[in-house]
Amino acid sequence: MRNMKSYFSKPAEHRYFMNKCYSVKGKEFSNKTEALSYATQINAPVNAVKLMFHDDVWKNFDRTKIGLDLKNLYKLRAQQIRDKYDYLILYYSGGADSHNVLRSFLDNGIKLDEIAVRWPKKLIGSSLYVPNSLDQTARNFVSEWDLVISKDLEQLRTTHPDIKITILDYVENIPRGYFNDSIFVKQNHMHSAVNLLRMQKFTDTELNPKGKRVCAIAGIDKPMLVEHKGKAFMFFTDDIVSLYTKAEESFREDFYWTPDMPELAYSMAHAVFLYFKHNQLARPLMPKAFWTELDEVIKHDSMQYYYRLIKPVIYESWDQRKFQADKPFQGFKSDKDFWFYESPDFEKTVEQWRYHYSSQLSAVHERFCLVDKEGKKTGYKPILSNLYLIGSF
Numbered sequence: 001m002r003n004m005k006s007y008f009s010k011p012a013e014h015r016y017f018m019n020k021c022y023s024v025k026g027k028e029f030s031n032k033t034e035a036l037s038y039a040t041q042i043n044a045p046v047n048a049v050k051l052m053f054h055d056d057v058w059k060n061f062d063r064t065k066i067g068l069d070l071k072n073l074y075k076l077r078a079q080q081i082r083d084k085y086d087y088l089i090l091y092y093s094g095g096a097d098s099h100n101v102l103r104s105f106l107d108n109g110i111k112l113d114e115i116a117v118r119w120p121k122k123l124i125g126s127s128l129y130v131p132n133s134l135d136q137t138a139r140n141f142v143s144e145w146d147l148v149i150s151k152d153l154e155q156l157r158t159t160h161p162d163i164k165i166t167i168l169d170y171v172e173n174i175p176r177g178y179f180n181d182s183i184f185v186k187q188n189h190m191h192s193a194v195n196l197l198r199m200q201k202f203t204d205t206e207l208n209p210k211g212k213r214v215c216a217i218a219g220i221d222k223p224m225l226v227e228h229k230g231k232a233f234m235f236f237t238d239d240i241v242s243l244y245t246k247a248e249e250s251f252r253e254d255f256y257w258t259p260d261m262p263e264l265a266y267s268m269a270h271a272v273f274l275y276f277k278h279n280q281l282a283r284p285l286m287p288k289a290f291w292t293e294l295d296e297v298i299k300h301d302s303m304q305y306y307y308r309l310i311k312p313v314i315y316e317s318w319d320q321r322k323f324q325a326d327k328p329f330q331g332f333k334s335d336k337d338f339w340f341y342e343s344p345d346f347e348k349t350v351e352q353w354r355y356h357y358s359s360q361l362s363a364v365h366e367r368f369c370l371v372d373k374e375g376k377k378t379g380y381k382p383i384l385s386n387l388y389l390i391g392s393f
Helices: 033-039 057-059 070-084 096-106 138-159 183-188 191-199 261-278 298-314 342-360
Strands: 023-024 027-029 050-051 089-091 114-118 164-168 213-220 223-229 231-234 251-254 368-369 377-380 389-390
Touching: 023 033, 023 164, 027 033, 033 050, 057 261, 070 096, 070 213, 070 261, 114 138, 138 164, 183 342, 191 342, 223 261, 231 261, 261 298, 261 389, 342 377
Parallel strands: 089 114, 089 213, 114 164, 213 251
Antiparallel strands: 023 027, 023 050, 223 231, 231 389, 368 377
16 A cells, blocks of 8 residues: 555644635735725625635645545544644534544544533523424524534543543623624634634633643535536635634644645545436536525525535445534524524624624625625625536536
8 A cells, every 4th residue: 555644745834724815806815804895995896806725735736646545534634633733622513524533533543632512501401492303404403412412422431531521601601892893803704693602712721722732623624516517626615714713822723624635625525526426316416506696595405415415425434313403504594593693691792793793794795795685794705716626527
């Protein structure tokens, strides 16, 4: 067997997403709101705003390395991260992406120091919902705690007592005046109220590393494919890669979408491409027009089918019988986070968030925004990377 470690160049250090993430007609920006505000001011078209997600890595990739064994690549990626840092924290959701990351460490005897779950403890055992394994809608996302996460954590406590388990409650003691314009700027993206709260919650070790090189690992993300003129292309989208925020004191690694091991993202995309190429029944479900101006409901539903189809293709460790709710709609994500928006306990917080959210959106033309049926802006449209060839159908 080839020495696969020799395939990979020395990993770079990615303390931040990127220093300059976006460009508009040659002018570069580190913040999406600033980029879209500028594009609005100069009356630039939507396609003038570019995402610069390590484009030089993907476009210069040696395509002879596409199609390497995924299970071995996951192992190598886990070891790559382990070798770079003193202390590893996996942010775990119980879903297929983070579960595969977990198994990539545990099944190969690669040490994880901590597992962190961001979850509102207020919901656990509450009367706001009844666990239901038959309802896969985003509104039933709360059932994932009872049906998946709590069971996984209990098993880990038994089989791996050396791994620290941390539950981060992101709705406990929300400070007055928490939402402000500077928080939105720091996110580098528009977020729902709950995402802003959730992604700003960090473990004690991240916030106070005490001289250690601490890394938080995120399970980002499944392959994104599009078909054009009989060819399949891989691309990246900023509503995913810029979603996770960072504690300034520590590092973060996206497990799958990494310029440190481009073989991984390419080989995952190639596996999905082969699935659709050789499965004519599944082929029509591939979201060929996912990023066009289709009705948002059609877009959303097509991606749910796509994700369910590809999980067993790319994640051998994933048990299809495990419960997992659908992804929420973009924008306010009021389907997934209904309990927050509908609770009188958070009414003042929601009002404060909406005020600053609207303030940020007001500087951006609606052509760059997601718009609801009433014509109200609910967030920014995703911005795509360039397209990278995977194969021909």
